[in-house]
Amino acid sequence: MEYGVYIHIPFCRQKCSYCDFSSIAGHEADMEKYTDALCRELAAKGETLSSLGNASTIYIGGGTPTALPVPLLAHVIQTVRAVVPTTNNLEFTVEANPGTVTLETMTMLSTLGVNRVSIGAQVFDDAILKRIGRIHTSQDIRDAVRWARAALIVDVSVDLMYGLPGQTMDILKWSVGSSMDLAVTHISVYGLTVEDGTPFAREKAAGTLNLPTEEAEEEMYDYLAETLPKFGFRRYEISNYARHDFLCRHNLGYWQDRPYFGFGAAAHSYHNGKRTANTKDVGAYIKAVERDESPAHTEETVTREKHIEEFCFLALRTAKGIDRQKFSESFGCEVESLYPKTVDNLKARKYLEETPTHFRLTPLGMKFGNQAFAAFLL
């Protein structure tokens, strides 16, 4: 069996104003304790992983993995390499914040076998970067990409955001152009969602957020969907575009019902019909691991019904869509026999199209993906 491994680093230099994800700022004293615990959790799982097969992808995400001092991050990577058996064509990604990397960081990553970096660029406009609470400038992004290349990491992805406060179409175009100049291999695009409890949610309530209009935001979405393919970036998933074969295989694993094992606070695992999640509380996580207790906080058995639903709505995020043969092999029935109304209805609304091998979302269907996904809940 091949599987993915995810490692969560919950630290950030500073929390971005839109972020409601599991990360904490300004806890540098905890970093050493945390990485110790993380390595301990990995070591404890080593035998189980070996008995199951090899990891084909490893992904260190956050938070900001590169917020860790280089020796600590190196220690984590070395431990992973020592503990997790891997396939020959391993994809090993580390997320990096341009404000926290140097040539030294990239060299260390490359030397230890990391072959893909995902850089949180967001936008190439210093005023907006500051406005949204990022700790870097657009020059920092350029430097980060160049250093990665200097360290011989070929596969470089950038994250771009649209719908940011003060962002115009021109600023978005400039960001896309800048990414092209850097010859990145992969781009993830995210529309800003204002999540409850974030500084942006408070600003929105107070009326000071200055977001683009919905029409402007839609234009930005359309621009990205139309323009990126012209530059040779194939849209292989709703928010992900890749040149050539530089798809992110780790993220594809989530959409394609493949097993994965998560390590660290707030990390999720999916294996053997169960979804588990580690506690988000860094202190509680460290304590549990130190006592050799499981840091898992929630465990959910994926029933057959849930499995079918998830199989569909996750696969529909990908350009290929639902693999009809794989579906019938997994569940012993056809998609259209289980979802006759949904399939007809979504086809009539031009959200869904049928090929001999797949059911997939049309570009329109991708734009209203949530409605299509919700229709696959039984």
Added chain:
Amino acid sequence: MQTTHIRNFSIIAHIDHGKSTLADRLIERTGMLTEREMKEQVLDSMDLERERGITIKAQTVRLTYKTKDGETYELNLIDTPGHVDFTYEVSRSLAACEGALLVVDATQGVEAQTLANVYMALEHDLEIVPVINKVDLPSADPEKVKKEIEDAIGLDASNAVLTSAKTGLGVDDILEAIVNLIPPPSGDEKKPLRALIFDSYFDSYKGVIANIRLIDGLIKKGMELQMMATGKVFEVTDIGCFQPAPVEVPQLAAGDVGFIAGSLKNVRDVRVGDTVTTTENPAPEPLPGYRGVTPMVYCGLYPVDSADYDNLKDALEKLQLNDAALVFEPETSVALGFGYRCGFLGLLHMDVIQERLEREYHLELITTAPSVIYHVHTTAGEMIAVDNPAKLPPPQNIDFIEEPFVKATVIVPNDYVGAVMQVSQDKRGEYKSMDYLDTNRVMLIYHIPLSEIIYDYFDQLKSTTRGYASLDYELADYQPSKLVKLDILLNGEPVDALSTIVFSDQAAHRGRQLAQKLRELIPKQMFEIPIQAAVGSKIVARENVRAYRKDVLAKCYGGDITRKRKLLEKQKEGKKRMKAVGSVEVPQEAFMAVLKIH
């Protein structure tokens, strides 16, 4: 028990003035229940009643009390519903008593509803025993409240019993006062039977159970009885009283309070206010005061899922078993499909029924805005009673329309008189009178359309008087008004379920507000949805719900599928609660939007 040793009484109190707590203390003090059996507020047994802190169904309890001089008395406490919707039920409960405890909160003073019930008790010649409650609170001012009782009601309050139902202070004094001040019942058990039904409810084993007060005569098991108004004949199979659990007794005689059951399957046969007599020796005249049920407020109830239509019917029928005041008949709406037009005593009654349908029968319902009954006089000289705005005849066929008016009594601290006058005028109220209850509190009387009361009069009163105003109203008469039908069009199509009848001068204003509210409530859809308000063919307001631009979420953080699933489930749940009206998905709340505009 000899009638000289029976006392029948009610408790009159404003909401929150401590009626239920006092009833609990009386039950506890007379040893009817051990402390362990004592649940908070024993008499309010329905969950809803307890949650809302009010009494919906009246209950009774027989207390056995040994006085200080050693005599044993039977005290029948007849609880009354505490809401203006149930005025008639209150009047029947009071008619079953010889006296009443008037409970007034020592920190609050007399309120409008209390006053209305006291007047009603006085009409029935009840002996009123003033009780001032919550005297243990630091802000209590019993002397001021006594003076208020004397000034506002004209009762001698010098001997008012001071009590704290919470601590139990003065409870013995109340029991003594009941025995000493309230007269014993005066009936004659030799005379032909006359028993007043003051409440009834449905028991799944025994059928309908009637709570009765015997005025004359005697009831024993096996007797054949007759309802004088409905004509229903039945044999008595059960006879008893509440202590507070039902206890069988061999007989009930003149002066007694208790319950009877027989082969009665339908609450409609057992009307509150009806007189029970024997078939063998019937009474020549029934007791006075019987009135049929007259719903004041109507609304449409529709299942969100049309497959639930039969379930809704079953549920309404079951509720009707226990609620003679609920009426319903099938109704069809172009927008909502098949449902029922239901009549209620008032807004609270409507709320309670709706909530029970949703909670106890798990129905997802759409409720249309409540309407009063309009008397529409056509040019052909006919009078049509219209309880549904959609059924209003075309304007050219209408000569004039009459609407129900109420006499509204508002009691408020004098600082807020101006606010009350302003609100009442805005609501088309006609000023009738103003009286000072004491140096600080004022009673205002207005003649005002019932539709305005249903709409938001009380909310407005409460908010402009910072919660100090108390309101009571009773139906006064029907009077002609300049009324028009306000229609709502969604995507160009009129939606009958959103039509309302409004005062003509306010139609444009209401139309604008309603359109704005609907714009907030109707979620974005794939296309732009114009919302228009129209009077006849004239559009008085227009708003737009803009089209959805896109609906997709990006990132899946570190494989957290559960979070994604939850978002989708929420989305699906939201859609379930929508009703497709033409091509537009309309949420349930939109149909009540008219109540939410100011």
